[in-house]
């Protein structure tokens with residue numbers, strides 16, 4: 001197996017701007033993550049962490065540079081959809097659950113999109129919901145859930161298809177200390193026990209310390225890349 005095949009994520013000299021180039025956010029960022037690695041992505045607010053996760057997931061286009069997930073170029077629409085359906089799980093900074101659907105319905109969306117079996121999906125959802133402490137909320141519309149419940153629900157949704165690569169953007173930001181600990185432990189355990197890969201944007205140095213490696217962004221680049 002070549003080095004490249006062993007790479008879960010490859011980001012090479014990626015540039016990304018908004019507003020027709022007026023707002024430059026990623027300015028030549030590079031990052032390699034090997035399969036099974038748990039990487040904390042740190043850096044001050046506004047340095048580009050969420051934007052980096054968005055371009056890795058293929059939800060945002062890059063202006064230039066290379067993004068490869070599981071050895072596949074995140075360029076054409078077909079590859080992106082394939083990766084998002086089957087290989088990538090994403091816990092967004094602001095959860096992005098659909099407010100009028102129940103938590104259970106939200107969690108089943110990725111299963112349906114991937115063509116998975118309903119019975120299997122329901123069983124997995126139950127297991128994950130119990131583990132994250134939201135089983136009693138599954139039948140409620142998301143708009144009735146607390147911030148922390150939504151965050152934990154978003155984690156359940158992201159894990160439904162057992163993704164190879166999990167991208168988490170401040171997944172415990174809205175949780176109290178005991179829930180933060182519980183959810184983070186669960187996250188590490190699920191990812192480690194299955195040899196999955198995790199990239200986690202966090203402001204919490206305590207959580208970052210427990211990851212395999214911390215990379216630090218500053219002003220759209222990785223620290224130590226000549227800024």
Ligand SMILES: Nc1ncnc2c1ncn2[C@@H]1O[C@H](COP(=O)(O)OP(=O)(O)OP(=O)(O)O)[C@@H](O)[C@H]1O
Pocket residue numbers: 018019023025043044045046047048049050051052093
């Ligand atoms: N769609 C957009 N249009 C214009 N500017 C954007 C857009 N998305 C992000 N930005 C800008 O890009 C910069 C980086 O944003 P990003 O959300 O990636 O930062 P972050 O490191 O995740 O910050 P935080 O820690 O606060 O979540 C910010 O200045 C933000 O205003």
Ligand SMILES: [Mg+2]
Pocket residue numbers: 049050051093169201
């Ligand atoms: Mg962010």
